[in-house]
Amino acid sequence: MRELALHVLDIAENSVEAGATQVQITVEENTRDDRLKIVVEDNGRGMDEQLLARVTDPFVTTRTTRKVGLGIPLLKAAAEACNGSLWITSAPGQGTRLEAEFQRSHIDRMPLGDLAGTLFTLVIAYPNVHWILRYRIDHAEFIFDDEPIKKELQDIPLTEPFVLAFIREYLQRGISNVQEALASPELAHT
């Protein structure tokens, strides 16, 4: 993977596979502590202790199409290469929470990449899942919640051209606003 945003997409796919109806994605950058944290929390079926203990092993997967599962091990390796770690908490029927933390300034830390594209893809492809994104750099924050949009649209599909344009622009602007606030520090601390 060349972007953290692609890891986010990959981990969120696990949540969908686990039958989640709500997935909350948090990306938090803290310039003072020099940390970058990604959290993906779902209300899917969760994992028992046995599976949980083995899930960071690339030779463990719940899929049947191939014998290796690379998503979580790849993210764990990326975090550990950057002075960070990966934690997963889960229990059957309780959903799953995955957290990956990086040293933000680490030379090997891959760029965040196209987070808007990741969310856009998830929201459109899984309209039955309630998606929430919280993106924060220091004091600047963007929260995206797709529920009010779906409520407004009622039975109009998300793949209608005007809906695609709306969601794409909404995500892009929200995320770049947060990033621009970092670029101008006087805004970031108001």
Added chain:
Amino acid sequence: MPVVKSLEDLKRLKEEALAKRMARTTTGRAQITVAMGTCGIAAGARDTMKAILEVIEQENLTGVVVTQTGCIGLCEWEPIVQVVVGDEPKVTYGKVSPERARQIMREHVQGGRVVSEFLVPG
């Protein structure tokens, strides 16, 4: 497309679209599925999907459903895109770059001609 800012804009756009739809004749429906396992994502499936959605937006195509599926066991052919137009059988395309995706949208989804050079053999 005008720039949209809020739910109020969405409401307005919705009403415009609904009014327009009343006048438009129904076109054939198409379903597009992008494989999004770890293999697909690493091979660039997100940007392939974005290219597909971009064409829908730019060409103002209604009645196209875009969904995802996980790894389908053909990792070496990722990104994989499956297309079903109307009642026709499912067509599986392999190594679908954003460029190829735009061509498939133009020729197959809009034009009704399968792009045989991108098919997954078998």
